Amino acid sequence: xxxxxxxxxxxxxxxxxxxxxxxxxxxxxxxxxxxxxxxxxxxxxxxxxxxxxxxxxxxxxxxxxxxxxxxxxxxxxxxxxxxxxxxxxxxxxxxxxxxxxxxxxxxxxxxxxxxxxxxxxxxxxxxxxxxxxxxxxxxxxxxxxxxxxxxxxxxxxxxxxxxxxxxxxxxxxxxxxxxxxxxxxxxxxxxxxxxxxxxxxxxxxxxxxxxxxxxxxxxxxxxxxxxxxxxxxxxxxxxxxxxxxxxxxxxxxxxxxxxxxxxxxxxxxxxxxxxxxxxxxxxxxxxxxxxxxxxxxxxxxxxxxxxxxxxxxxxxxxxx
Amino acid sequence: xxxxxxxxxxxxxxxxxxxxxxxxxxxxxxxxxxxxxxxxxxxxxxxxxxxxxxxxxxxxxxxxxxxxxxxxxxxxxxxxxxxxxxxxxxxxxxxxxxxxxxxxxxxxxxxxxxxxxxxxxxxxxxxxxxxxxxxxxxxxxxxxxxxxxxxxxxxxxxxxxxxxxxxxxxxxxxxxxxxxxxxxxxxxxxxxxxxxxxxxxxxxxxxxxxxxxxxxxxxxxxxxxxxxxxxxxxxxxxxxxxxxxxxxxxxxxxxxxxxxxxxxxxxxxxxxxxxxxxxxxxxxxxxxxxxxxxxxxxxxxxxxxxxxxxxxxxxxxxx
Numbered sequence: 001x002x003x004x005x006x007x008x009x010x011x012x013x014x015x016x017x018x019x020x021x022x023x024x025x026x027x028x029x030x031x032x033x034x035x036x037x038x039x040x041x042x043x044x045x046x047x048x049x050x051x052x053x054x055x056x057x058x059x060x061x062x063x064x065x066x067x068x069x070x071x072x073x074x075x076x077x078x079x080x081x082x083x084x085x086x087x088x089x090x091x092x093x094x095x096x097x098x099x100x101x102x103x104x105x106x107x108x109x110x111x112x113x114x115x116x117x118x119x120x121x122x123x124x125x126x127x128x129x130x131x132x133x134x135x136x137x138x139x140x141x142x143x144x145x146x147x148x149x150x151x152x153x154x155x156x157x158x159x160x161x162x163x164x165x166x167x168x169x170x171x172x173x174x175x176x177x178x179x180x181x182x183x184x185x186x187x188x189x190x191x192x193x194x195x196x197x198x199x200x201x202x203x204x205x206x207x208x209x210x211x212x213x214x215x216x217x218x219x220x221x222x223x224x225x226x227x228x229x230x231x232x233x234x235x236x237x238x239x240x241x242x243x244x245x246x247x248x249x250x251x252x253x254x255x256x257x258x259x260x261x262x263x264x265x266x267x268x269x270x271x272x273x274x275x276x277x278x279x280x281x282x283x284x285x286x287x288x289x290x291x292x293x294x295x296x297x298x299x300x301x302x303x304x305x306x307x308x309x310x311x312x313x314x315x316x317x318x319x320x
Numbered sequence: 321x322x323x324x325x326x327x328x329x330x331x332x333x334x335x336x337x338x339x340x341x342x343x344x345x346x347x348x349x350x351x352x353x354x355x356x357x358x359x360x361x362x363x364x365x366x367x368x369x370x371x372x373x374x375x376x377x378x379x380x381x382x383x384x385x386x387x388x389x390x391x392x393x394x395x396x397x398x399x400x401x402x403x404x405x406x407x408x409x410x411x412x413x414x415x416x417x418x419x420x421x422x423x424x425x426x427x428x429x430x431x432x433x434x435x436x437x438x439x440x441x442x443x444x445x446x447x448x449x450x451x452x453x454x455x456x457x458x459x460x461x462x463x464x465x466x467x468x469x470x471x472x473x474x475x476x477x478x479x480x481x482x483x484x485x486x487x488x489x490x491x492x493x494x495x496x497x498x499x500x501x502x503x504x505x506x507x508x509x510x511x512x513x514x515x516x517x518x519x520x521x522x523x524x525x526x527x528x529x530x531x532x533x534x535x536x537x538x539x540x541x542x543x544x545x546x547x548x549x550x551x552x553x554x555x556x557x558x559x560x561x562x563x564x565x566x567x568x569x570x571x572x573x574x575x576x577x578x579x580x581x582x583x584x585x586x587x588x589x590x591x592x593x594x595x596x597x598x599x600x601x602x603x604x605x606x607x608x609x610x611x612x613x614x615x616x617x618x619x620x621x622x623x624x625x626x627x628x629x630x631x632x633x634x635x636x637x638x639x
Binding site for chain 1: 398400401402403404405406407409410411412413461462464465468490491492494495496497498499500501502503504506507508509510511513514529530532533534535536537538551552553554557558561562564566567570571579580581
């Protein structure tokens with residue numbers, strides 16, 4: 001399995017060389033200080049060059065990186081006492097969505113996220129993070145539980161999309177998503193969403209109606225996967241890079257379009273190069289935004305949330 | 321939206337019926353259902369359904385309006401809303417604005433929805449009808465905004481809401497903003513529920529993807545036309561995912577009724593009477609769509625159709 005992307009390789013090779021040189025120097029008791037400093041500088045310049053000019057599709061690749069931290073990684077790093085709660089109380093528990101109570105610096109929160117698997121076995125279980133209707137219904141059940149006990153909600157988005165399966169259709173995938181959109185819009189407690197990887201269309205949106213939506217720098221959020229879009233509008237699924245460019249799906253694009261409140265910078269090279277730093281950025285943002293939201297009266301918060309979505313859209317009016 | 325959109329080649333408009341007035345006399349149309357050659361005037365008399373196999377043809381929004389609203393009661397609103405090009409989207413073949421212009425020329429519509437107020441069985445309604453012939457009825461900012469304003473009109477004027485869906489889902493060319501229309505409309509529907517105004521969602525062929533995953537699924541009562549395609553993900557994608565054939569009639573209205581996600585399947589010729597009868601129930605229970613503890617802003621219509629619907633106007637003869 002290839003775990004590194006093509007454009008990551010030059011940096012990784014250089015870093016490996018530095019590591020080797022350092023080991024050799026230590027072994028033989030030589031002073032490689034100036035040479036090392038040279039290489040370090042080169043590596044830094046290379047990193048900056050590569051990661052400053054990432055294409056949209058390279059961001060897509062980073063968002064889907066097999067080493068990228070997933071929801072449970074952030075939950076483990078940002079919260080304590082995470083207590084997972086299972087099941088939609090109607091049909092099943094969906095492992096593609098993890099949810100439960102946790103403490104954020106001592107404050108109870110309900111945390112809900114789509115969870116991808118690290119290996120084949122886990123991905124079979126979690127369907128690569130693509131939820132069934134039960135996942136969305138579990139999420140809503142726990143949000144309403146949170147509402148009853150004045151617990152703010154944090155959602156972590158990371159899904160290619162809602163699961164396209166026979167059972168999912170039979171059990172009302174569309175209805176489950178639609179109901180979540182409506183109910184999240186009027187939930188009485190604060191909601192903060194962080195897109196941590198892939199924001200795949202309606203399957204992402206179904207847990208992403210929030211007072212504040214944040215995106216990690218290398219995450220994406222789109223109405224359709226670039227490959228899906230390419231296969232329709234380019235009639236060629238391999239034109240994903242062109243479609244990714246056209247869809248304006250990067251965090252920076254979404255911030256510009258006014259769809260998300262802020263972009264959270266990732267460590268150079270992406271969240272997987274320094275998961276602790278990425279998690280620290282997420283935790284810091286959660287504390288800040290939940291703090292600000294807790295000072296607003298519930299009715300006012302719900303009204304502002306409605307207006308947040310009400311104003312979205314670009315159209316012309318009154319033209320002849 | 322995303323998954324189904326791949327299926328668009330399979331759900332392309334065929335045998336496009338032109339608006340009634342533009343149909344030349346003496347044309348024959350082959351029925352997509354049974355293959356029978358049908359005389360145009362026969363189709364019109366049957367509201368574009370096949371008298372032999374009951375196949376429901378796809379029709380433009382304005383044509384459907386004629387089947388649903390009381391004759392002469394419709395007043396269009398927000399007619400001048402037009403799409404922008406927020407992403408400056410360009411695909412392999414053309415720029416989004418060119419695609420829009422092309423669709424506008426083809427359909428005579430500015431975008432894929434027709435919005436206004438009317439009466440149905442004498443009851444005041446706020447109405448949006450989607451038009452599949454305009455870019456597959458896809459929902460971008462204009463469709464989302466028109467649905468949103470329909471809901472706001474219903475709230476402001478204490479009208480019932482009716483939305484007729486005919487769509488392949490969200491419009492790719494407006495990217496994330498199309499997706500956000502799902503959130504915008506669903507959020508406003510929460511308000512409509514809080515205000516106790518009824519919402520009838522009518523699903524015609526096709527009603528799928530992002531639209532089905534927002535307002536189309538949120539009707540207090542959901543009516544579907546026979547055999548309408550109603551589903552979230554595209555059949556091809558599902559087949560690829562599960563590696564099995566799909567059951568007969570998968571994602572057809574009858575299948576979805578059996579699974580419990582629509583209330584009734586209604587033949588187009590009965591749709592106005594059905595809608596009128598349902599509205600009558602809510603009209604009576606709320607004393608004329610009055611707010612809780614308040615008074616209805618509407619004057620009661622003396623010519624209300626009876627609850628059993630039989631004395632209501634016959635759509636086949638009032639056309």
